[in-house]
Amino acid sequence: MTDDTQKHIEELREAAKPCFQCGICSSSCPIFRVAPGINPRLAVDAVVSTGELTEEGNEWLCAYCLMCDQRCPMGISLADILIALKNLSAAEGNAPISIVKAVESFFTIGAIAPGTTGVDRKRDKLGLPEIPKPDPGLIKILFERTGAMEILEKNLAKESSAE
Secondary structure, eight states: OOHHHHHHHHHHHHTTTTTOOOHHHHEEEEHHHOTTTTTTTHHHHHHHHSSSSOOOOOOOOOOOHHHHHOTTTTTOHHHHHHHHHHHHHHTTOOOHHHHHHHHHHHHSSSSSSOOHHHHHHHHHHTTTTOOOOOOHHHHHHHHHHHTHHHHHHHHHHHHHHHO
């Protein structure tokens, strides 16, 4: 783990310190409601307890609905902490393969999933304009300037070595 990652984890630990484990965030979470064995809050709890990113990857399960933020009596932004954990995890090369493949698709074709002729027909029938095609050159610039290209390559390399 890099010094920069450790510094960010310490900032997240500080942001989560006011939590007194009331559980309102978990009971408000739509992910937890449909799959009680999956609790994104545990990713934050693990980081606060250990000061390290976990291998479980529960941070990737957050739907970013903000229900936890709206209901937290201590004003903790659990959703923002989970997004920061996702960013740190990806920077370390630990993004789930499904996420890596979706980002790779976005980089390559400008969309997570290619459009279909069925969608095109429905849009035409409804009188909606054609969906503009993204410029892959602009997406490449965006990825390079934001550091996303380096993170994508790191995650792809890790996935390739695991195969």
